[in-house]
Amino acid sequence: MDKQQRLGFLVVAMALATAWAIRGQFGHEQGATWAGAIGGLALILVSGRKDWWAKLPLVALASGIGWGVGGMISYGQVVGYGRADNFPNAFYGLGMLFVIGGLFGLIGGGLVGLTLDDTPKKKVQWGSLTAQLTAGGVIAYYFLVEQIGFKMTPPRSEAWAVCLGIGLAMLWYMAREGRTNALRVALFSMFGGGFGFAFGNFLQTMGHTYEIAFNMWNVMEYSIGFFGGLGMAYGVFSSEWEISVEPPMRTQHLALVVLLLFIPAIIYRESLAPSKFIRALEDLPNAVDLARFNAHISLLVLVVMTVFLIYRLWNKAWNYKQGVWFLLVYLTGYTVISYLKTGLLQGELHLNHHLYLLNLLLLGFLLRKPLVAFFENRVNVVEVKKFWAIGLGILVVLALLCVLSINLHESLPGAHDRFPM
Helix, strand or coil: CCHHHHHHHHHHHHHHHHHHHHHCCCCHHHHHHHHHHHHHHHHHHCCCCHHHHHHHHHHHHHHHHHHHHHHHCCCHHHHHHHCCCCHHHHHHHHHHHHHHHHHHHHHHHHHHHHHHCCECCECCCHHHHHHHHHHHHHHHHHHHHHHCCCCCCCCCCCCHHHHHHHHHHHHHHHHHHCCHHHHHHHHHHHHHHHHHHHHHHHHHHHHHHCCCCCCHHHHHHHHHHHHHHHHHHHHHHCECCCCCCCCCHHHHHHHHHHHHHHHHHHHHHHHHCHHHHHHHHCCCCCHHHHHHHHHHHHHHHHHHHHHHHHHHHCCCCCCHHHHHHHHHHHHHHHHHHHHHHCCHHHCCCCHHHHHHHHHHHHHHHHCCCCCCCCCCCCECCCCHHHHHHHHHHHHHHHHHHHHHHHCCCCCCCCCCCCCCC
């Protein structure tokens, strides 16, 4: 791997990691969708493929939807299992976070791979695929949770089973259609996201064990984004892809509308409306006025970001410079409203937010010149034994981390036992 490749991989990992850490201020599907879209933008920018420029909004949307679907999963309880002081519960916690993070990456990377693999010679039947994924999610949930009664996160939501069904249906579709490249991206993203989430939980536990004065939850979120981004990048840049054609302008416009209007609108409604700020400001005497002011400033930031990007991108020819503008402005808007969400106008500043800015500046520096992250030797086969070895290897590493963890701490706040000891 040469210097350009290393920097390209770093860009994708940092972009998704930073956005995923910021996503912690908003949560749920809408926050994950915005973060996933930023990861997709970075991926195309460092590909060096000019035939992919016009697909940039489509890949960003696919990545956003794919990584965003997993936002329905509740994992707070599982994080507590990973903090346990005994091996069975700690390993269960890290193992299930490997599954949950893997589902984020599987669906996110899978949709990105399918979008890149959608060519005139071999079109993806998106309507049929959507129906199959929906059916897979419903069947898996009702079979595993309602019929068998398997509960990963009692008493929380068991929506992980829906995502598992979606992911399995996607893999089955790829295998039937012979979409080897998309399958590779899905699997490498799965391993990256899964390891990143579990390893992040270990880092969080160590941070609390040694009383590090930092938002260790954010460290865990950065970890899933970083390793998930690495996995997705490796899957894409180690595969051989056909030449793409420019999608219809109306399709590009639809993707931009969702990315620039729909997603920010949902985030505002769910996270930045006055009622959302009141909860954080209720102890202040003028809480209602402050909440409205914060909400209005947040709305202004989103409107300025959206208007600028529409002016910059609408009906314009796609190229590297346009893509860089899209990524940096989109991530900057996300960063600014994360400051507002956590109390900027009330004088509250947090170190992790300053690190978001540092990551943003580093991304801008790295992207000042085009990068090409593709490997010289690429493949279009799925090496089944290799993927089994990777999965088992990760589980062994997680087991070792659990042994280390339980020997370094006793009972921690927020720890849970899934199994009575």
